[in-house]
Amino acid sequence: MILVEIVTVLALLQYLTFAALVGRARVKCSVKAPATTGHEVFERFYRVQMNTLELLVVFLPAMWLAARYWSPALVSGIGAIYLVGRFMYFRAYTREPSTRSLGFNLSLGPALLLLLAALVGAVLAGLK
Amino acid sequence: MILVEIVTVLALLQYLTFAALVGRARVKCSVKAPATTGHEVFERFYRVQMNTLELLVVFLPAMWLAARYWSPALVSGIGAIYLVGRFMYFRAYTREPSTRSLGFNLSLGPALLLLLAALVGAVLAGLK
Amino acid sequence: MILVEIVTVLALLQYLTFAALVGRARVKCSVKAPATTGHEVFERFYRVQMNTLELLVVFLPAMWLAARYWSPALVSGIGAIYLVGRFMYFRAYTREPSTRSLGFNLSLGPALLLLLAALVGAVLAGLK
Numbered sequence: 497m498i499l500v501e502i503v504t505v506l507a508l509l510q511y512l513t514f515a516a517l518v519g520r521a522r523v524k525c526s527v528k529a530p531a532t533t534g535h536e537v538f539e540r541f542y543r544v545q546m547n548t549l550e551l552l553v554v555f556l557p558a559m560w561l562a563a564r565y566w567s568p569a570l571v572s573g574i575g576a577i578y579l580v581g582r583f584m585y586f587r588a589y590t591r592e593p594s595t596r597s598l599g600f601n602l603s604l605g606p607a608l609l610l611l612l613a614a615l616v617g618a619v620l621a622g623l624k
Numbered sequence: 625m626i627l628v629e630i631v632t633v634l635a636l637l638q639y640l641t642f643a644a645l646v647g648r649a650r651v652k653c654s655v656k657a658p659a660t661t662g663h664e665v666f667e668r669f670y671r672v673q674m675n676t677l678e679l680l681v682v683f684l685p686a687m688w689l690a691a692r693y694w695s696p697a698l699v700s701g702i703g704a705i706y707l708v709g710r711f712m713y714f715r716a717y718t719r720e721p722s723t724r725s726l727g728f729n730l731s732l733g734p735a736l737l738l739l740l741a742a743l744v745g746a747v748l749a750g751l752k
Numbered sequence: 753m754i755l756v757e758i759v760t761v762l763a764l765l766q767y768l769t770f771a772a773l774v775g776r777a778r779v780k781c782s783v784k785a786p787a788t789t790g791h792e793v794f795e796r797f798y799r800v801q802m803n804t805l806e807l808l809v810v811f812l813p814a815m816w817l818a819a820r821y822w823s824p825a826l827v828s829g830i831g832a833i834y835l836v837g838r839f840m841y842f843r844a845y846t847r848e849p850s851t852r853s854l855g856f857n858l859s860l861g862p863a864l865l866l867l868l869a870a871l872v873g874a875v876l877a878g879l880k
Contacts, residue, residue: 501817501874508810508867515806529849530799533661533789543658545806550643550673552809553680554636561629593657611636618629661789671786678771678801681808682764689757721785739764746757 499572500563504556506579511552514545514586537590544589547600548582551607558610565617571610578606627700628691632684634707639680642673642714665718672717675728676710679735686738693745699738706734755828756819760812762835767808770801770842793846800845803856804838807863814866821873827866834862 518541521527525535532542555578563571581602589596646669649655653663660670683706691699709730717724774797777783781791788798811834819827837858845852 498874498878501820501870502878504813504817505867505871505874508813512810512864512867529852530792530795530845531789532799533659536658539658543660549806549809550677553677553684554640556809556813557632557636557684561632564629589658596657608640611633611640614629615633618626618633622626622630661787664786667786671788678805681805681812682768685760685764685812689760692757717786724785736768739761739768742757743761746754746761750754750758 497563497568500559500568500575503559503572503575503579507552507555507575507582510579510582511545511548514541514548518542518545540590540593543593544586547585547589551582551603554611555603555607558607558614561614562610562617564614565621566613571613574606574610578603581606625691625696628687628696628703631687631700631703631707635680635683635703635710638707638710639673639676642669642676646670646673668718668721671721672714675713675717679710679731682739683731683735686735686742689742690738690745692742693749694741699741702734702738706731709734753819753824756815756824756831759815759828759831759835763808763811763831763838766835766838767801767804770797770804774798774801796846796849799849800842803841807838807859810867811859811863814863814870817870818866818873820870821877822869827869830862830866834859837862 518538521538521541522529525538527534527538533539555575559571559575562574581599581604583599585596585599585603588599646666649666649669650657653666655662655666661667683703687699687703690702709727709732711727713724713727713731716727774794777794777797778785781794783790783794789795811831815827815831818830837855837860839855841852841855841859844855
């Protein structure tokens with residue numbers, strides 16, 4: 497499970513980096529807490545963090561459940577695609593929100609695939 | 625633990641469905657990213673997703689911790705009530721926000737019960 | 753792992769308390785669902801809950817991963833600092849947002865430390 501653990505830590509560090517960039521954008525764009533709106537650029541960074549949070553709560557349990565039934569090397573490989581997809585999503589969204597689809601799909605896809613793998617694994621185990 | 629795993633996957637799929645409906649509402653209500661406000665109907669779908677996210681981070685750890693001490697069949701049965709409650713919450717909130725209490729309570733309740741079960745289980749095990 | 757479990761339950765209960773206070777602030781400040789803006793005091797409570805959610809998704813996996821490699825007593829002790837830090841953050845933010853740094857750092861710090869401990873543990877185990 498070491499590879500799955502390392503992908504987990506990297507996904508959390510990536511997410512924390514997005515969160516830190518929101519903090520920086522807050523200062524740069526002069527959006528004073530507790531507001532989360534008021535400047536388009538700040539809002540892009542904020543949406544990247546929030547959307548990553550929204551996906552992370554699916555991705556991590558899906559990866560760990562899938563790893564109960566499938567090869568940890570395969571599962572963490574799919575997890576690595578998620579990491580790359582999220583990075584592309586971040587780059588695209590903060591530059592031009594309308595171009596965020598590819599990175600979005602390359603990170604949602606692996607999460608869905610792992611969730612499906614977990615479901616198939618659990619159902620097959622239940623039928624035994 | 626197979627039943628607990630299946631309830632976990634179903635809870636994540638339900639949440640992803642709510643998230644997908646936000647995406648659809650975004651287009652229908654013409655709320656352009658990164659905005660998350662501006663149209664009452666969009667905001668209802670968005671709040672359903674966010675509130676489900678807010679509860680999911682409690683529900684999943686609570687269910688898995690409870691399953692360390694109590695029958696997985698019982699624990700996943702309580703988890704199934706959560707799934708039904710969240711569906712009722714979604715239906716009520718998107719039609720008329722003021723009617724969302726029943727579904728809200730039927731999903732918060734199971735999460736709290738599982739959290740309490742986990743706490744009691746851990747404390748009793750610690751006293752041994 | 754009992755101590756780690758108990759810190760987990762306490763962190764979830766603390767978060768649910770922050771969420772319940774948002775519900776109360778919603779009524780007191782007359783911010784009708786689905787709105788999440790419109791009254792400064794409500795927004796402070798809402799940001800405390802959201803920021804705690806944002807950190808919780810890092811803290812819990814980090815603590816459990818760290819506990820795979822380091823003493824559960826030490827790991828849960830660091831987790832206890834997180835709990836105190838979050839309480840300070842809540843107190844400061846709801847009174848005067850500009851004073852929230854100390855509580856913020858005292859809860860982000862333990863989460864980062866646990867994440868680093870998990871990473872070091874996993875990498876060292878991988879090198880063996």
